[in-house]
Amino acid sequence: MSYSFPILSYLVFAPLVGLIVLLFINRDRHAAIRWVATIFAFLSLVLTLIVLADYDWSTAAMQFTEQHQWIPAIGAQYLMGVDGISVPMLVLTGLLSLVAVIISFNITKRVKEYFVFLLLLETGMLGVFVSLDFFLFYIFWEVMLVPMYFLIGVWGGSRREYAAIKFFLYTLFGSIFMLVAILVLYFSSDPHTLNMLELTQVGPTFARGIQIFAFVFFFIAFAIKVPVWPFHTWLPDAHVEAPTAISIILAGVLLKMGTYGMLRVSWPMLPQGIRYFSIPIAILGIIAIIYGALVSMAQKDLKKLVAYSSVSHMGYCMMALGAYTSVTALSGCMFQMVSHGLITGALFLLVGVLYDRAHTREIAAFGGLGKKLPVYTAIMTLFCMASLGLPGMSGFISEFMIFIGSFPSFPVMVGIAVLGVVLTAAYILRMVQRVFLGEFDAAKWGGLTEINLREILAVAPLAVLTIFIGVYPKPLSELMQATLQNIITLMAR
Amino acid sequence: MDLTPLIPEVFLFAWALMVLLVDVFSKRPSVARPAYMSMAGLVITGILLARFGNGGALWTGMFVADSFAVFFKIIFLGAAFFAIGSSFGAAARMSHHRGEYFSLILMSTVGMMFLASAKELITLYIGLELTTIPLFVLAAYFKTDRKSAEAGLKYMIIGAASSALLLYGLSIIYGLTGTTYLHQVTINLSIHWLAYGDVGPAFTLATMMIIAGLVFKLAIVPFHMWAPDVYEGAPTPITAFLSVASKGAGLAAFLRIFVGMFIAFATDIMTPRDWGMIVALLAAVTMIVGNIIAIRQTNIKRMLAYSSIAQAGYVMVGVVAASALGVASVSFYMFAYLFANMGAFAVVTVFADRTGSEQIADFAGFSKSSPVLAAAFALFLLSLAGIPPLAGFLAKYYVFAAAVQAGYTWLVVLAVLTTVIALFYYANVIRLMYLSQETSPHHIIPSFPAGLVLVMTAAGVIIFGILPQSVLEMALSAATSFAF
Numbered sequence: 001m002s003y004s005f006p007i008l009s010y011l012v013f014a015p016l017v018g019l020i021v022l023l024f025i026n027r028d029r030h031a032a033i034r035w036v037a038t039i040f041a042f043l044s045l046v047l048t049l050i051v052l053a054d055y056d057w058s059t060a061a062m063q064f065t066e067q068h069q070w071i072p073a074i075g076a077q078y079l080m081g082v083d084g085i086s087v088p089m090l091v092l093t094g095l096l097s098l099v100a101v102i103i104s105f106n107i108t109k110r111v112k113e114y115f116v117f118l119l120l121l122e123t124g125m126l127g128v129f130v131s132l133d134f135f136l137f138y139i140f141w142e143v144m145l146v147p148m149y150f151l152i153g154v155w156g157g158s159r160r161e162y163a164a165i166k167f168f169l170y171t172l173f174g175s176i177f178m179l180v181a182i183l184v185l186y187f188s189s190d191p192h193t194l195n196m197l198e199l200t201q202v203g204p205t206f207a208r209g210i211q212i213f214a215f216v217f218f219f220i221a222f223a224i225k226v227p228v229w230p231f232h233t234w235l236p237d238a239h240v241e242a243p244t245a246i247s248i249i250l251a252g253v254l255l256k257m258g259t260y261g262m263l264r265v266s267w268p269m270l271p272q273g274i275r276y277f278s279i280p281i282a283i284l285g286i287i288a289i290i291y292g293a294l295v296s297m298a299q300k301d302l303k304k305l306v307a308y309s310s311v312s313h314m315g316y317c318m319m320a321l322g323a324y325t326s327v328t329a330l331s332g333c334m335f336q337m338v339s340h341g342l343i344t345g346a347l348f349l350l351v352g353v354l355y356d357r358a359h360t361r362e363i364a365a366f367g368g369l370g371k372k373l374p375v376y377t378a379i380m381t382l383f384c385m386a387s388l389g390l391p392g393m394s395g396f397i398s399e400f401m402i403f404i405g406s407f408p409s410f411p412v413m414v415g416i417a418v419l420g421v422v423l424t425a426a427y428i429l430r431m432v433q434r435v436f437l438g439e440f441d442a443a444k445w446g447g448l449t450e451i452n453l454r455e456i457l458a459v460a461p462l463a464v465l466t467i468f469i470g471v472y473p474k475p476l477s478e479l480m481q482a483t484l485q486n487i488i489t490l491m492a493r
Numbered sequence: 494m495d496l497t498p499l500i501p502e503v504f505l506f507a508w509a510l511m512v513l514l515v516d517v518f519s520k521r522p523s524v525a526r527p528a529y530m531s532m533a534g535l536v537i538t539g540i541l542l543a544r545f546g547n548g549g550a551l552w553t554g555m556f557v558a559d560s561f562a563v564f565f566k567i568i569f570l571g572a573a574f575f576a577i578g579s580s581f582g583a584a585a586r587m588s589h590h591r592g593e594y595f596s597l598i599l600m601s602t603v604g605m606m607f608l609a610s611a612k613e614l615i616t617l618y619i620g621l622e623l624t625t626i627p628l629f630v631l632a633a634y635f636k637t638d639r640k641s642a643e644a645g646l647k648y649m650i651i652g653a654a655s656s657a658l659l660l661y662g663l664s665i666i667y668g669l670t671g672t673t674y675l676h677q678v679t680i681n682l683s684i685h686w687l688a689y690g691d692v693g694p695a696f697t698l699a700t701m702m703i704i705a706g707l708v709f710k711l712a713i714v715p716f717h718m719w720a721p722d723v724y725e726g727a728p729t730p731i732t733a734f735l736s737v738a739s740k741g742a743g744l745a746a747f748l749r750i751f752v753g754m755f756i757a758f759a760t761d762i763m764t765p766r767d768w769g770m771i772v773a774l775l776a777a778v779t780m781i782v783g784n785i786i787a788i789r790q791t792n793i794k795r796m797l798a799y800s801s802i803a804q805a806g807y808v809m810v811g812v813v814a815a816s817a818l819g820v821a822s823v824s825f826y827m828f829a830y831l832f833a834n835m836g837a838f839a840v841v842t843v844f845a846d847r848t849g850s851e852q853i854a855d856f857a858g859f860s861k862s863s864p865v866l867a868a869a870f871a872l873f874l875l876s877l878a879g880i881p882p883l884a885g886f887l888a889k890y891y892v893f894a895a896a897v898q899a900g901y902t903w904l905v906v907l908a909v910l911t912t913v914i915a916l917f918y919y920a921n922v923i924r925l926m927y928l929s930q931e932t933s934p935h936h937i938i939p940s941f942p943a944g945l946v947l948v949m950t951a952a953g954v955i956i957f958g959i960l961p962q963s964v965l966e967m968a969l970s971a972a973t974s975f976a977f
Contacts, residue, residue: 071965142886169917169920177909179893179909
């Protein structure tokens with residue numbers, strides 16, 4: 001499908017246009033600023049949905065491609081395109097960005113700057129998922145750091161400054177390794193190219209040493225984003241200190257960039273690397289699953305619990321990526337990326353809703369909220385069930401596929417990973433029990449108000465999709481099928 | 494003799510004298526008159542450079558106007574223009590000698606332009622002296638201020654010592670080869686080497702001395718001790734000029750001698766690879782030390798001084814590549830650095846002119862009182878830190894690419910690691926401006942010339958980060974001035 005206009009550029013830069021419009025609005029006109037941000041985020045979402053609707057599922061080839069000369073002196077092109085693994089990510093990003101904008105309506109501090117940074121962040125995220133040139137990819141990858149730094153640092157919780165700079169330095173530390181790996185690949189290819197598609201073609205011909213070197217360097221960059229244990233230490237700080245909308249974005253989109261990068265770059269481009277490291281990667285995944293679940297169990301703060309559960313849930317993705325020969329495992333990984341984005345995004349949103357009203361997130365402070373806030377409790381419980389992998393929700397599908405797909409490669413490890421599911425059920429159910437069931441302290445929480453319409457509107461699409469994917473996973477599965485099959489073929493070289 | 498290629502230099506020199514005279518003979522001394530005159534002179538020189546100074550050679554190749562020279566001359570003219578544009582506040586505080594101030598900047602610029610064109614050792618040396626001697630005076634311009642006087646004296650003593658080292662090294666080269674023309678030195682040394690298989694220890698000594706002399710000027714660790722004191726004491730626009738133009742001049746000389754003259758031959762004692770290894774080690778130490786010490790600074794000028802020491806380390810990463818890509822990347826690096834660093838110093842100048850403070854802590858809450866100025870400062874600092882899509886990122890990418898191509902991957906890994914350290918202190922200033930709870934009392938609106946400088950440098954940082962192709966082509970063409 002081709003258009004008379006460059007749809008990918010439009011959808012990536014729509015938020016940037018919104019940003020420029022915002023700059024011309026008086027900083028005290030909060031309503032206007034919010035609505036402009038909403039309109040442009042919505043516009044981006046609509047464009048991603050058009051891409052989704054017109055995407056041809058039957059082929060693994062790049063679609064909607066745009067190619068222009070950009071900086072010939074360094075071999076950088078303006079090259080964009082989407083395939084079966086970027087389209088779901090694109091739609092997820094568009095959706096969660098809009099959700100983030102809507103849930104941010106209650107921001108009252110430096111409103112204009114907030115939405116400026118949020119829109120810049122959205123452009124960076126969308127750009128990463130459509131770039132097919134390493135230079136462009138790296139620019140989008142890095143551009144996100146600056147708005148993220150400000151969003152955590154200005155609008156975050158009490159330890160925001162520490163969390164912001166830790167996030168900035170830690171992720172920059174990761175990406176510079178990617179920069180070196182990119183340069184090594186550029187000079188290894190002949191003729192020199194930064195085109196990711198061409199590099200994917202010639203990658204397996206590179207010497208084994210170069211492949212393994214580049215693989216390790218890319219892995220550090222992507223593993224910090226995921227984050228893979230032991231690179232996860234920035235995550236609890238950033239997720240907990242960030243304002244609600246930014247936690248949604250962090251958990252829903254940024255973490256997925258790590259696994260997306262692996263599937264897009266290191267796995268198919270450097271097959272020697274993944275062959276060499278598949279077992280250690282699966283082991284790291286297992287460690288993350290168990291470690292994340294155990295640490296979640298010990299948390300007293302709701303948001304921290306959700307944050308550590310992300311470490312655990314992304315561990316399933318890593319295990320699946322270790323089982324690189326199975327298309328079921330990789331499908332499971334993609335399902336987990338989408339499903340974790342929806343579920344954890346929603347959980348952060350709901351924790352934020354409660355925090356706005358109660359001004360605390362301490363699990364022990366609550367009890368019996370189910371009586372006072374029935375709607376909120378219902379929605380929260382829905383996502384908790386999805387998070388622990390209840391059948392009929394997306395989380396079940398993804399974990400099931402990951403287990404099935406990884407079993408032939410790592411039977412013992414899958415056995416251990418299933419234990420992780422039990423642990424997840426334990427900490428989630430314990431939390432639900434302590435917050436929503438039991439005695440209600442009317443004196444303390446009598447003034448709590450129910451979740452409002454705007455918040456319900458923001459969370460509703462996430463709930464619908466979580467259930468839809470759980471009940472009818474076929475469309476998503478078929479959307480990615482051809483591309484994942486192709487990636488497996490590429491890795492078998 | 495056809496002196497056409499020399500027209501820009503001759504014009505600028507004459508203009509510098511005219512600025513001086515106009516100031517002496519005017520009844521009511523003013524800041525704006527000599528300053529605007531000087532800025533106009535620089536613009537005219539730029540036009541003359543494009544018209545006449547592009548191509549040609551004089552005096553059997555003593556002075557060449559090749560594309561490398563032109564590229565660096567543009568950087569020098571730009572740096573002088575930005576320095577003068579942000580000097581209005583400083584000049585207003587001077588009781589007298591305002592004309593000389595601007596005239597000396599122009600004189601120093603003429604020296605740099607000569608240096609960039611020199612392909613003969615004595616011309617090169619004279620160009621270097623003409624560059625630095627006016628700068629000694631300029632560094633000490635607030636002579637009643639002890640720090641400024643100290644800066645001038647320190648700079649003069651170090652400058653003289655390093656010039657002596659350099660000159661001694663150059664004289665040994667002359668003694669070994671019997672010529673001062675760069676290309677002839679290359680030929681004579683190669684012949685000697687082919688005949689005897691050796692050029693002797695004297696050549697090693699000469700190389701060492703030249704490296705030491707030039708890295709003093711570039712403030713490379715361990716020859717950097719003078720820089721923070723001089724940068725702190727000198728008037729801020731002069732500090733900016735020192736950190737960009739003077740560094741660029743030293744770099745041009747370094748490239749002419751080491752990449753231009755020594756590249757073409759190898760000896761068993763001192764192959765090109767060996768000087769490359771020495772410079773690589775210096776670069777590594779410079780990046781580590783410069784960035785780490787910068788973290789602890791409380792004075793913004795000292796922080797930027799250490800930052801510029803570290804930046805010189807990144808430049809050296811491109812120099813060690815000693816390839817066409819290396820020269821092009823280093824040239825582009827200086828070009829990007831021109832906008833980011835002159836812009837950052839312009840903000841510091843405007844800030845200090847108004848508040849009288851150079852403390853980093855006083856930038857707390859600056860984004861609330863002066864949002865545009867704070868945004869510009871953040872932009873310059875992020876470019877210096879190498880965050881895409883700004884020009885500073887592309888510059889770093891380009892020098893790293895050159896070093897990887899030349900096989901210095903270890904140096905690049907080290908360099909990228911130090912950029913993480915660097916981000917810490919750049920981000921610290923941004924943190925104070927944006928994240929601090931305090932509200933700065935200073936609502937600052939820059940004067941017209943300073944505003945012009947800020948707009949031009951900010952535009953440069955953004956435009957040359959996103960659409961750098963034309964400048965990269967010029968940088969690549971500059972590299973063709975060297976025989977690889």
